[in-house]
Amino acid sequence: MSNPTTTFFEALGRRGHEALLEDATATMRFDLTHERGVDRWFVAIDRGNVCVSRDGGEADCVFHGSRATFDRIVGGQSQIFAAWLRNEVRTEGDIRLVRLIGRLIPGAPGARHPRDFGRERRGAA
Structure with a gap:
């Protein structure tokens, strides 16, 4: 059975290259606890090329x-x-890397980009 976290990481791994991360080279590990143990996701970013695995290991940010x-x-x-x-x-580690992943996390359902919202407002006036 899939869950939102698994869906997110699997989709992130399929993206391959992410333009929002072109200036970054880093590794992140996500240790996510649940009732049956810990899920580990490892994200490697190399100038926008994203690779996701279930491997553990050292990372720049955990x-x-x-x-x-x-x-x-x-x-x-x-x-x-x-x-x-x-x-x-x-x-743990380089907390700035969380901002990188934050760029890729979807917004709330029905959310719009602020620029699109502003354009809509100006068009209605």
């Missing part, structure tokens, strides 16, 4: 949290930095 919390984040019901401030997730 993200710790529950899979339920990460499900809410990738499902658009919560934001990664809000969860971090509530101490629902924590990181």
Whole structure:
């Protein structure tokens, strides 16, 4: 049975190259706990080329949290930095890398980009 976290990482791995990450070369590991143990996802970024695996290992940044919390984040019901401030997730290593992944996490259902919203408002006036 699939869950939002698995769906997110599998889709991220299929993207191959991500323009939003072209300036980045880094590795991140996500250790996500649940009732049966820990799911580990490893994300390697090399100038926008993204590779996702279930391997463990050393990483520039390690993200710790529950899979339920990460499900809410990738499902658009919560934001990664809000969860971090509530101490629902924590990181080790280069915390700046969380911003990179934050660029790829979908927004809330029905959310629109602020520029699109502004254009719509100006067009209605």
